[in-house]
Amino acid sequence: MIVNPLARIRSIKVKLSVVIVAAVATTLAVNEIGLALNFRAGFRAGVAAVIALGMVQLMARGMTSPLRSMERAATQMAAGDLTVRVAASSNDEVGRLAAAFNHMADELAAVDTQRRDLVANVSHELRTPISALRATLENVVDGVVPAEPTLLRTMLAQTERLQRLVGQLLDLSRLESGGSPLHRLRFPAADLLERVADEAALHSPDLEFEVAIEPADLAVDGDPERLHQVLGNLVENAARFAPDDTTVELTAAERDGLVVFEVLDRGPGIPPEALTRVFERFYRTDEARSTDEGGSGLGLAIARWIVELHGGRIRAEAREPAGCRMVVELPA
Ligand SMILES: Nc1ncnc2c1ncn2[C@@H]1O[C@H](COP(=O)(O)OP(=O)(O)O)[C@@H](O)[C@H]1O
C-alpha cells in the first residue's frame, strides 16, 4: 500500500488546503506544458481536470472512509450489535472521532454486560427464597408437614429476606438514577455513631461496641439518614463476622480537611483480592456465602453510592493480625 503523504497531518482543514494547492499547481503546470506544445484550450483544460481529479483521489484517500464505516457501525449498534468497531488509522479529526466512537462502543458494551449480569443476579437472588417458600407451602398444603409455628417462622424469615432484597434493589436504583436527593445538614458525629452503636448492641448482645470521636464535638456535613444507613450497614457486617466477646470499634476523626469514619472488627477480614470487589453489587466472599446469614451483597454497593453522592470515598482494608477496617472519608 502506498503511504498517504497526508496521513500524518492532524487537521482536516490543513489536509484540504494541501490538496487544493496541489490541484491548482497541477492545473497550472499542465496548462503551461499544453501551451508550450500548442494544444487547444479545451484539450488543456480536459487533461488538467483529469490529472487534478486523480491526484485529489489519491491524496484524499482515507479522509472520509471512517465516516462511512462509522455510519454503518452506528446502524448496526442501533440494531443491538455492540461488538462492531471502526478502523481508525488517521491522526486527523475524523480519525480521532473514530477512536472516540470505538471508546463509546466499548463503554456501551460494558454497560450492557453489567445490565445482563444484574438481571441474572436479581433473578437468582429472588428465585432462591421463593423456591424455598413454595416448597414449604406445598408440603403444608399437601399435609406432609403440619403448619407449626417454627415452620411459619422460617417462612416469615424468607419473606422478610425477599422484602429486604426488593427494598435494597429499589433503593439502589433510586440512588443510581439520582431520584433520591440528599437532605444535607450539619450535625454532630457523636449522635450518628452513638445511635448506630446502640442499635447494633441490641442485635448483638455478645459483642462490645466502642465509640471514639476526635475531637468530641466533631460535626458532619451530610444527610443524617443516609449516613446512618451507611454506618449501620458497616457495623452490621462487622457484627456478623466478629467472633463473640470481641469489640467492634466505631471512630470518627478530622484528618486533612476530611471527616473520617472507621468501623473496625476482629473477624476474618476480607481477602486482599476482594477488598475492592466487595463494593460491587451482589459480591460476597466465600466466607460470607458459606453462612446463611446476611443479605445478598447489596449493602456495600448502596453504601458506596451514598458516600460518593456526598463527594466522599469508601474503602476496605485488612487489619493485623486479623479483621476488617472500613474507612469512609467525607469532605468536612
Ligand atoms: N467486616 C467484614 N468482615 C469480613 N467480610 C466483610 C465485612 N464486611 C463486608 N464483608 C464482605 O463483603 C460482602 C459484601 O457486603 P455487603 O455488601 O454488606 O453484603 P451482605 O452484608 O449482604 O453480605 C460480604 O458478603 C462479605 O463477604
Ligand SMILES: [Mg+2]
Ligand atoms: Mg451488609
